[in-house]
Amino acid sequence: MPVLDQDTLDFISHSPAQTRRVGARLGALVRSGDLICLEGELGTGKTRLAQGIGLGMGVVEPITSPTFTLISEYHPPRPVPTLFHIDVYRLDDPVHEAMAFGLDDYLDDGVCVIEWAERIKPILPAERLWITLRHLDANKRGIMMQANGPRSQELLAAFRQSAFGV
């Protein structure tokens, strides 16, 4: 397990199923106010990872791509917070449009997972867990997690402990 520094974790998922399990481990650790940003081109497993996060939070219904509706809301059993699954792929002027549809409101009020987050980076809070996915081959994906603030450092440390035991 390559560790670049305390705030970065870089590893490989060997299958979509593994990407989902990675997400589920992370989802079991999140709490209200957490922001998870997903960056990566089409087909790298952003939605798959988000499905896993939902699974780990206890969401029982299928989590599908929010590209069409921009935001999908899921309500796991209490006291787990609401999951907002957001996708800014379609926005032409993402920064202004994301402000217009009230992204701030969601960020205060549950766990936000944002796909194509790099498109709205300027308006995202500094405190966030940034996950970059990249194609390695047909099934393998590189997954890099970077913590940017005390809470996401805590979340990343807990994830590292849960997934890799270190």
Add this chain to the structure above:
Amino acid sequence: MTLILGIESSCDETAAAVVADGRSILSNVIASQVDIHRRYGGVFPEVASRQHVLSILPVIEEALAGAGVELRAGSPHAGGGTAPNGGLDAIAVTRGPGLAGSLLVGVNVAKGLALASGLPLVGINHIEAHIYGNWLVEAPPPEFPLVCLVVSGGHTELILMTGHGQYQRLGGTLDDAAGEAFDKVGRLLGLPYPGGPAIQEAAAAGSATAFKLPRAWLPGTYDFSFSGLKTAVLRIVQKYEPQASGGPKSKPRTVSSQMPPLVRVLPVANLAASFQAAVVDVLVEKTCQAAEEFGAQIVLLAGGVAANTLLRQEMSRRSPLPVRYPPADLCTDNAAIIASAGYYRYEAGERAGWDMDVNPGLRLVARPTPGPEDPEGTPKKA
């Protein structure tokens, strides 16, 4: 004769229609925003809401005038008005699923009109309305039980319908909706928005067997998955065009003057045809299986992707049961289907209160059961 005014504003069409007895269209007016959204490569929510506000009242007025009715309670035989077909019986409006800001425009206008006219109000599920597009076809009404494949930009669902308002969800997409896959692959291939018609057009000149693309059969379920197919197309496109990132804003190809001209031109027609065939293959096969298992009398297609010619042809060819689909202009969003669904809800005695709210995530059937899990099992909570 029961006359329902239908109002639809869930996404990028502002529409109003008057339908008699749930089956016969007296007027059907649509103000499309496709041209506005085309330059964004998708629906642009804030623009959509503003356009709905501008269009909705003229659209409703045109629908009423076209149907020869007035916005008041009263059967054709009741006196008082000058319109040839008299008054209306109810107003039906889409309350979800869709974009919140867009839905709010239709629902609030419908409430205002209902309050002013004294007409009852019925809230409609947009997905259900698409199924009712098949009741607007000139033929005897579909017999129950039936299996309906609802395929659009935001939805891919296989529904068992055992009576009016009686639905069971057999399965649906686990990731991308079929129409979304068309839009995303259309963009990868450099085709215009919306991707569905553009891919169909491009595919006409191509070979469906040129590329072997994956089909996610997900055996033992009636679920679908299109994200692997999308990724497979991306991998092929990348072989031809090193710069294609698949990102929302793919840059135009620039060829350095030192390099020889690209000899491998992206085979758009063959890729479009192979992709379309892969999507249709899975949709048709699973729908036929479901129809057989549940003893359906007829197979229905509904939603925007039901306008796809190959899907219609293949479903008709491969299904042993009768297959029905609405004409293309009733597959895409419109208000006649809202009025038709509204008629059957109205006849069943349903009335919405003033507290009716929009529900952007409204489902046709509650989904209490999780999707199929990985054979390797799901991780335990830490």
